[in-house]
Amino acid sequence: MAETTPDGSGTPDVPYEQARDELIAVVSRLEQGGTSLEESLALWERGEQLAAICQQWLDGARARLAKATGNDQDVDSDAM
Template identity: 80%
Template sequence: MTARTDEDTLGYEQARDELIDVVRRLEAGGTTLEESLALWERGEELARVCRRWLDGARARLDAALAERDKPGAREASSAAGPAADDGDGGARTDIGRDEV
């Protein structure tokens, strides 16, 4: 599997778990110089994959927060605020209470 393929297909958790394994193997020692270099290079690839995922997650959070904080976004969300929902995901239950 090439680095480009890994970057396109590995999920964050997969890359993180494999990176943890690479670090453990490097710390344990007992590998040849060539094996250690290969592990180091693999670790660098995995770290890039993890960083890309984390950067993407940060960008998504930033975008969601920016959208939430846009002028007018609060008024729209507060207009449909807690009174419009009974808290269990169902329809509004306070309609008609005064009429009963």
């Protein structure tokens, strides 16, 4: 599950740029290989968490833009 603020606002505690940069590093380590199975699994799990955090930020930004432009009726259907 993605890390969110204690107030339940749905905004992740980790800034988007930080999550993105860490995700890039995780993917790079996985691509390089040379890690144990256990370490690879831990990296994969962290990557999944980071990807979810980035997605939350992007979904939030999309919703804010839709609201600002008056196109907030069915934001989720545009993502498909």
